[in-house]
Amino acid sequence: MSWTAHLTSFDRRWIYLLIALSVILPMFFPVSFPERVTEQTRSVYDAMEALPEGSTIMIPFEIWPSTLPETEPLARAAVRHAFMRNFKIVSLSNIGAGGPSITERVLREEGDAFGKIYGVDYVNLGFKANYLAVLTGMGTSIRSIYPTDHSGTPLDSLPIMQTVDRYDDVQFVFAISDNATIEYWISIVGARFGAKIGAGVTAVMAPKLFAYLDAGQLVGILGGMKGGAEYEKLINRPEWATRGMGAQSLVHLVIIAFIVLGNIGFIASRRNKAAE
């Protein structure tokens, strides 16, 4: 077999092995690089910083368990920032399979770390079926859609909900999403009800949202692990996302290396054929 043929026909198991090592090795030997903060991440941070202390914000967790490694770090970074500023957080999820559990876990853990009390500083409204109806209905009355929280406690008995019953009562919405619901937060909650929206999404979704960012319908975007790492840098608490960027960097480099090798082989074999 010629060298060009070798370059174009690596056994895929070698690729799998290198990808696995690229993910595993940075866990044992952390690699960190200086992170440059993009404009779209800084915009979310600035929007949160511009709110007065004690403001109420809404953080919907529209995420499936499958994307947690990418979305949870940025979710935690945003929740930490909110608690650092003493914001009150109203949370919910339109993902029935696990959304409320993820919301509960992240809010409880971060809430405990900051000494926040459930029902006073944050609340998890849980899941209700049909996100279009839920998002539209909450514009009129959150209580009409969620008479109780995730645990079945009536909203009227929770101190945090005494001043909140519609989008007008929250000062900012930071929607964390790994699916199309983010577009409904923008087009229904943002466009129709006038709420200020920031988005935390998977990296693969971020390119689509640039159209909304340019139109002013979105304040900013945290895109995937990188968005989370940038946000952690801004709040000066480098944690999960910052650590994850080492693995992501190596994986990107491995993929690029294989693409380049494959193309060198491809171009060389094409020249050989032309010469023959």
Next chain:
Amino acid sequence: MMRGPIPVAVAFLAGIFMVISFFSTNPAIERVSGDFLNWVSIVSGFTILLGVVSIAHANWSKIQRRKEGWPYAVVLRVFRAGMLVSGFSEGVETGTVYDWLFTNLQAPMMTTMFSMLAFFIASAAYRAFRARTLQATLLLVTAIIVMLGRIPVGQAINSNLPDVTNWIMAVPNMAAQRGIIIGAALGAAATALRIILGLERTYMGRG
């Protein structure tokens, strides 16, 4: 009767009412549209139940006929029953059996399945990303710039890479995405109009 004029009239009236309520701030209209939305949420809840019943039926017939992979169907039935019983018996809050099952079984399994993508994407990129034509070469070069620009190493290689990446995302990418979004929105609006006017009746089980 249920495929005749009555459902079409209901769809027409409900559709027109919801369009009006979108633009209205009248409290009475808001209250009625709120009720409508609650009904939608309740009906949607029943569609989830339909999904549960459907998967139960499909798995049961698979087990009965000993089709290929039937033991997996048994595992699915056992764990689904476990989630149902634990969820209904003590709730779904933190610290419950349901929450434990979700956090320690379901979430890691879903995450594992999704993480497989990294391996397949790497393999597929190596095999498919070839500079065969000018367009393919442009896509290839753009992908490499964006992949490098999205990691801190890219910035170390060339400090302008993140800026170039941002420009690609904010200008050519955004223009293409905007076209797609506008096209899809027009299509959705046209479909909604066809349903309201009774021209689109596939939701009743026929064209």
